[in-house]
Amino acid sequence: MSENIIKKTYTCIICPNGCDIEAEIKDGEILSITGHTCPKGEAYVHQELTAPTRTIATSVLVLGGELPLASVRLTNPIPKDKIFPAMEEIKKLTLTAPVKEGTVVLEKVCGLDSDVIVTKNVQVK
Ligand code: SF4
Numbered sequence: 001m002s003e004n005i006i007k008k009t010y011t012c013i014i015c016p017n018g019c020d021i022e023a024e025i026k027d028g029e030i031l032s033i034t035g036h037t038c039p040k041g042e043a044y045v046h047q048e049l050t051a052p053t054r055t056i057a058t059s060v061l062v063l064g065g066e067l068p069l070a071s072v073r074l075t076n077p078i079p080k081d082k083i084f085p086a087m088e089e090i091k092k093l094t095l096t097a098p099v100k101e102g103t104v105v106l107e108k109v110c111g112l113d114s115d116v117i118v119t120k121n122v123q124v125k
Helices: 039-050 080-091
Strands: 005-011 020-026 029-034 057-063 069-074 094-096 104-106 116-118
Touching (some): 005 039, 020 039, 057 080
Antiparallel strands (some): 005 020, 069 116
16 A cells, blocks of 8 residues: 555745745545645645746846846746746747836736746836
8 A cells, every 4th residue: 555655855945944845645535644834835736736837037138228137026926837938939029128127028928827026126227
């Protein structure tokens, strides 16, 4: 029986604590979860097992700015397997200064329920 039980370890990415969580799984069902220090960690492991998501924080080019790049992030996490195509879409962006924090620079990346927004002001050079 116990040979069907697999142990998986996760590092929770929900907050900076980064708790190491261990889950015992049998036939796709979670038998136990240990190592989390709050309920969000348990929810994170459930999500990782069923529909893992990730977010993106990166930079895009800015023309005519005091800085060459502006930092951006997604407004919502997206399915893990869409991270690469979303990065490809974001890489195509070029902004022109001034760039204002909070501006949506790409709506519904890859048709998903997540926008790309600027997280840093870039003034004109
Ligand atoms: S389990 Fe809770 S405290 Fe630990 S990293 Fe996840 S969210 Fe943070």
